Amino acid sequence: MMLSGGMAHAAFGGIGMGYFLNIEPIIGALVFATVSSLGVVAIKEKSKASADTIIGMFWTLGMALGIIFISLTSGYPPDISSYLFGDILTVSKMDLYIMGVLDCIVVFIVMGFFNYIKAYLFDKEFSDIIGINIKLIEYMVFLFIAFSVVVLIRVIGIMLVIALLTVPPAISKLLTYNLRNIMGLSIIFGLLFSLLGLLLSYKLHIASGATIIIVSVCAYIISLVAIKLLKRDVIV
């Protein structure tokens, strides 16, 4: 969770750079998120510092760079809030293509190496002992987190990415403990919340990203309560 937050904020530096160099901000974000995710793994290995410490640094460094780049950009200051809080209506065709490609890469990696990723996430030491190249898997995992974050930035924004990455799996975990099912359910929940949030924001004329988050968190609370109630019924 810290990791996705860190990636998102590091990506902000990329967005700033994108504006500064006059290229698509999402490409800047992608570059920054990728570099910082690989950077976290590499530094973690060399320095023995905990992942959280390093992520914290990338998190703030990204924000700082972003602010500096944007203040250096000449002309009208770009609309930063659409990146901070997301604005699904300003997504360009270019963004859509990039998001599509990233989605495919992430899905491909996860499906292709599912058993290894599961083994790595569950028990790193044992995976190492049976001779799996855990460094490679670690880079892969960090990379696809970076990609997922970049995809989500345009939709709900940097500040809110964390919620959409954590809430759907949290709800799924209440229902099943099979990793494959959790991933599948999370996708469905994520879609559901996004669509519902969009619909509400359209009807009520409020910010789309924020609405999606409110819908997700409410859904989590409701499902938590619902499952508690259901379980009590079973016992009684």
Next chain:
Amino acid sequence: MNAIEIEDLNVDYNNVNVLKDINLTIENKEFVAIIGPNGGGKTTLLKAILGLVKPSTGEIRIYGNRQKNKSKFIGYVLQFTKFEKAFPIDVFDVVLMGRLKSSIKIFYKYSKEDIEYAKNIMNMLDIYAFKDRQIGQLSGGQLQRVLIARALCMETKILLLDEPTACLDEQSKVNIYEILKELNKDMTILIVSHDTSFVFSYIDKIACLNQKLFYHGEPELNKNTMDKVYGCPVDAIAHGDIPHRVFRSHEGEL
């Protein structure tokens, strides 16, 4: 041929000498226990044997072999506190992990033989009934059997276990040792343990470790060796059908 040969092994962690001049030979199909105080280097020795820790000097040979990747020969059961118990994975998947090969293949699926193999081992260890449970929903003894099953799935000739009976009740301990004794018919087993009272009725040989290897041989200890290893008087251990112990009085106590 000897299963494990360790020659003049020294291991240092950031200038701290953890293992000093270790010489140890474990024969094929022997059941050996390493005992010693916490911080005595027991886990480090296992890791060195596995190739996870680099020796500063010295040599470790597995069946006369010096290569770095030892996973073909050694199965490992680690202390079970090391992973997150809430992780969404069921028992069958954990056991199947032992069938993963070291080379990463894209879209790798467990073969029918893999699944059959895991099934047999789980039946043998009496855990097949729990195969769909989440890993955190097992008792300590069941979890330990799952981890042993996973190591057995690696089809190795040597099995290393790091405190497999820590935090278990007496019945579960006996259960685990019975399983190991059975496995010992075909495998070399090296175990790290604090259960000095239990270990002796099952093993062929012990090794007492506290930075240096103090004793290594038949499991009949005299007071001197135990005092040297643990640095204080300990239970004296007798050998017999039923493990029993006699408490030796502490110095200055009367």
